[in-house]
Amino acid sequence: xxxxxxxxxxxxxxxxxxxxxxxxxxxxxxxxxxxxxxxxxxxxxxxxxxxxxxxxxxxxxxxxxxxxxxxxxxxxxxxxxxxxxxxxxxxxxxxxxxxxxxxxxxxxxxxxxxxxxxxxxxxxxxxxxx
Numbered sequence: 238x239x240x241x242x243x244x245x246x247x248x249x250x251x252x253x254x255x256x257x258x259x260x261x262x263x264x265x266x267x268x269x270x271x272x273x274x275x276x277x278x279x280x281x282x283x284x285x286x287x288x289x290x291x292x293x294x295x296x297x298x299x300x301x302x303x304x305x306x307x308x309x310x311x312x313x314x315x316x317x318x319x320x321x322x323x324x325x326x327x328x329x330x331x332x333x334x335x336x337x338x339x340x341x342x343x344x345x346x347x348x349x350x351x352x353x354x355x356x357x358x359x360x361x362x363x364x365x366x367x
Contacts, residue, residue: 241296242328243280244321246272249304252320253313262312272310275303279325293329294365297322298358305348315344326361334366 249272257264266272279296291299304318319340323333335343343360346352352360 241279241283241293242325244276244300244325244328246276248324249276249317249321252324253310253317256313256316256320260313260316265311266309267311268307268309271307272304275300275307275309278303292358292362293326293331294358294361295355297326297361298354300325301344301357302347302354305344315348319344322361332366333361333364335364 250266254264256262279299282291282296282299301318301322304321305315308314310317326333343352343357347354347357
């Protein structure tokens with residue numbers, strides 16, 4: 238795998254603002270440290286992987302889990318996490334074929350601990366378009 242395109246913080250903040258504009262919610266970052274921790278998670282996973290080289294789906298799952306679990310925003314954490322997951326894959330040439338209700342269900346399962354990051358990545362793999 239060539240070096241992936243990671244998401245910059247300003248892009249993530251833009252996605253967060255867009256999600257709140259579309260669906261409503263309280264603006265603002267609650268914890269910048271948690272935001273930067275979540276955004277660094279995929280890069281750390283790539284550099285320090287102890288079991289093989291993570292693929293794009295593993296890294297996208299790291300964005301989804303990190304942002305949803307860290308709760309860096311006042312509101313819209315899961316929506317932003319999903320948006321970042323999708324955008325990261327798209328920026329790296331991968332598109333998903335997932336209906337919105339299924340995405341909501343999977344994000345809730347991830348946040349509630351009913352699926353782990355590995356299982357979420359596996360679901361992303363089988364949800365690849367084409």
